Amino acid sequence: xxxxxxxxxxxxxxxxxxxxxxxxxxxxxxxxxxxxxxxxxxxxxxxxxxxxxxxxxxxxxxxxxxxxxxxxxxxxxxxxxxxxxxxxxxxxxxxxxxxxxxxxxxxxxxxxxxxxxxxxxxxxxxxxxxxxxxxxxxxxxxxxxxxxxxxxxxxxxxxxxxxxxxxxxxxxxxxxxxxxxxxxxxxxxxxxxxxxxxxxxxxxxxxxxxxxxxxxxxxxxxxxxxxxxxxxxxxxxxxxxxxxxxxxxxxxxxxxxxxxxxxx
Amino acid sequence: xxxxxxxxxxxxxxxxxxxxxxxxxxxxxxxxxxxxxxxxxxxxxxxxxxxxxxxxxxxxxxxxxxxxxxxxxxxxxxxxxxxxxxxxxxxxxxxxxxxxxxxxxxxxxxxxxxxxxxxxxxxxxxxxxxxxxxxxxxxxxxxxxxxxxxxxxxxxxxxxxxxxxxxxxxxxxxxxxxxxxxxxxxxxxxxxxxxxxxxxx
Numbered sequence: 001x002x003x004x005x006x007x008x009x010x011x012x013x014x015x016x017x018x019x020x021x022x023x024x025x026x027x028x029x030x031x032x033x034x035x036x037x038x039x040x041x042x043x044x045x046x047x048x049x050x051x052x053x054x055x056x057x058x059x060x061x062x063x064x065x066x067x068x069x070x071x072x073x074x075x076x077x078x079x080x081x082x083x084x085x086x087x088x089x090x091x092x093x094x095x096x097x098x099x100x101x102x103x104x105x106x107x108x109x110x111x112x113x114x115x116x117x118x119x120x121x122x123x124x125x126x127x128x129x130x131x132x133x134x135x136x137x138x139x140x141x142x143x144x145x146x147x148x149x150x151x152x153x154x155x156x157x158x159x160x161x162x163x164x165x166x167x168x169x170x171x172x173x174x175x176x177x178x179x180x181x182x183x184x185x186x187x188x189x190x191x192x193x194x195x196x197x198x199x200x201x202x203x204x205x206x207x208x209x210x211x212x213x214x215x216x217x218x219x220x221x222x223x224x225x226x227x228x229x230x231x232x233x234x235x236x237x238x239x240x241x242x243x244x245x246x247x248x249x250x251x252x253x254x255x256x257x258x259x260x261x262x263x264x
Numbered sequence: 265x266x267x268x269x270x271x272x273x274x275x276x277x278x279x280x281x282x283x284x285x286x287x288x289x290x291x292x293x294x295x296x297x298x299x300x301x302x303x304x305x306x307x308x309x310x311x312x313x314x315x316x317x318x319x320x321x322x323x324x325x326x327x328x329x330x331x332x333x334x335x336x337x338x339x340x341x342x343x344x345x346x347x348x349x350x351x352x353x354x355x356x357x358x359x360x361x362x363x364x365x366x367x368x369x370x371x372x373x374x375x376x377x378x379x380x381x382x383x384x385x386x387x388x389x390x391x392x393x394x395x396x397x398x399x400x401x402x403x404x405x406x407x408x409x410x411x412x413x414x415x416x417x418x419x420x421x422x423x424x425x426x427x428x429x430x431x432x433x434x435x436x437x438x439x440x441x442x443x444x445x446x447x448x449x450x451x452x453x454x455x456x457x458x459x460x461x462x463x464x465x
Contacts, residue, residue, distance in 0.1 A: 008287075011366070030392065032386070032391065033392050034391075035391060036390075037390075068369075085390075089386065089387065089390065094380075103457065103461070106457050107453075109373035109455075110453040110457075112387075112388075114453070115388055116388055116389065116390070117370045117445075118376075118445040119369055119373050119376070119388055119389070120369060120372075121445040122364065122372035122375070122376060122439070122440065122442070122445055123368035123369040123371070124368075125372075125439070125440055125445075126361075126368050126371060126372055126375075126431060127365075129366050129431050129432065129433075130363065130368075130430070130431060132432075133430070133431060133432040135345050135348030135349075135351075135352075136345075136348075136432055137339060137342060137343040137347070137348060137352075137355070138341070138342035138343065138429060139341075140293065140426075144389065186290040204314055206395075214371040219306045254437050
């Protein structure tokens with residue numbers, strides 16, 4: 001019998017034991033969801049099943065030795081699983097538990113087992129009760145009851161109410177919509193303007209040419225400059241912050257040489 | 265023509281009160297406590313009790329299709345058990361009636377220890393309780409009841425009147441005493457201490 005091949009059928013997992021271990025170590029299954037007691041039960045049931053089906057004496061003894069090994073392996077794996085799970089569940093308690101003496105630890109464990117045992121029996125009682133009461137039929141629905149008790153209103157301040165009313169009575173400020181009707185020339189217009197300017201001159205200063213335009217128009221003009229810069233038609237320079245912006249035509253010699261070379 | 269009322273024949277003051285209580289119980293879809301009945305009927309609790317006794321006699325198993333029962337901290341009418349098969353044909357099986365083992369354990373913990381939080385349930389059961397708690401909330405068997413003290417206060421839960429109704433218990437005191445549960449508890453404790461002594465030695 002091999003522990004790794006133990007077939008499990010748990011609430012959170014169905015398959016061989018070694019796959020469960022792999023998934024837990026890869027953190028693809030939350031160990032908190034895994035019912036370790038269920039694994040132990042499955043293992044014991046499998047062992048008992050094998051013992052019952054064992055036929056010849058000798059074969060049985062061999063099987064027994066094999067099972068002893070399997071039991072050892074299983075104990076190691078399950079205790080590791082349990083420790084992992086305990087650490088997950090009792091994150092902040094872990095150091096305290098580690099400091100406990102064996103007797104105290106046993107008492108703590110007993111306390112928890114007892115607690116769970118009682119709840120388990122209580123759930124069995126509930127289950128049988130549910131079975132007894134299965135033929136109870138009653139009306140279900142929201143209770144059409146008047147809410148009980150009146151809610152006292154918090155003490156109110158007349159001045160605060162007056163202030164709030166005054167605010168409501170004041171006509172609201174007119175919101176300026178000026179920005180919505182903002183008009184400015186299209187970018188292309190400036191692009192063409194700069195191109196023709198640079199056709200006549202090899203360089204110019206931004207402020208000299210456009211100083212008399214509005215702020216918005218200047219902004220559009222500057223965008224047009226950036227566009228020309230991006231296209232590689234001009235070079236933009238500035239000696240220092242806030243110094244005049246100098247715009248220069250880029251010599252096209254290089255590219256024309258290249259074009260000539262190709263067409264040749 | 266017989267002009268007498270169907271169920272309550274006399275016109276004594278108590279009978280009149282019993283008729284009022286009867287009407288209130290028919291209208292309500294949740295159990296009504298004696299205090300609530302007294303307030304609605306504008307009468308005192310002692311007389312309400314007497315009226316309820318009168319009604320309980322009339323609305324009892326074998327005598328009527330409707331049965332008056334003391335449940336979930338109050339009084340409510342339900343169908344008689346005789347009528348259960350007919351009711352079953354009319355209604356779908358209520359969702360509250362089929363509960364998994366995990367749901368029952370969680371319900372037991374909340375019933376006994378509530379209000380209690382999900383971390384507490386997880387600690388006792390040793391399995392994450394998220395899905396089970398959500399399931400019980402959806403079925404209306406538990407409800408939120410404040411938050412834990414301290415930082416990050418987890419939501420606490422308690423069982424609802426519907427829980428008591430589904431399980432047919434008048435109040436939580438009807439649950440078996442916790443001390444009477446877990447019979448082999450001492451054995452476990454002894455065994456664990458024996459192991460501890462061996463390790464400690």
